[in-house]
Amino acid sequence: MSNDDVPFETTLLVRDTCLCLHVQRAARVLARTFDEAFRPVGLTNWQFSLMMALNRPEPPGIGAVAPLLGMDRTTLTAAVKPLQRRGLVAILSNPRDRRSRLLSLTPEGRALLTQAVPIWKQVHAGIESGLPEGGDGLRADLVAVSLPPKEWGHSAR
Template sequence: MIERVSSAPKVPYATTLLVRDCCLCLHVQRAARTLARRFDEALRPFNLTNGQFSLMMSLNRPQPAGMASVAALLAVDRTTLTAALKPLERRGLIKVMADPADRRSRLLALTDEGADLLERAVPTWEKTHQEVEAGLPDGDPDRLRKNLIALS
């Protein structure tokens, strides 16, 4: 027999169903986790997660990037970014260096090895991305992108 903790729900069960069916936050989180798993699997042959791929891609620029700009692009705090950088730095894929203009600040850059790995991984990302877009029920990835950007 299942023992109930409280005598009656304080929030009607109909509200639970409404949240389940309508909550944008819940549905975006579920979609994000599903997409993350799909891209993690696709990028596994490169020993990268989707987050690591995105982080490395954010460093794919002509000049080293400041931590604040990368954290803002990836919508993470600096502590989370610092933790995410460590395994990539240990693998020699990125370099973290002092900013010559302000020794307290750090600049981030891809190493040659990191750029090579990114170059090999991009076709897999492109293929997976095309498959995801093709699977959208309304066939309009640009509309979805615009709506997600508006929410972020």
């Protein structure tokens, strides 16, 4: 073993303590669980989340939705395209600023979301029932981690 090798003990430490690893693994399991649950209505968990973000009294701008979903505007625009092709989401010109776009659920999108919400409620309740505090502590911790890194009390390198 050379001096440049990372000791196996470090690998075990990362495996057991790395927040990023544990969040990614949990996210994958949750994503697969919800993808399977939403399959009968033809949605993925990501599409459900995106459509829920658009379920507002007034159509939001792309710039308002992107940070809510933790993504940039370009990625959001690409994610909307399949829903737009299916007639579930419309991209509208903003009457106050023709350069910006608004995202709106179509009547078909609202109808599909109405079918999907009971599925989400059932699956979500089942997951929460198995968590300490019904998931409140986990949710609070995830909200804290989703803040920009400068708010964590150190500077990211």
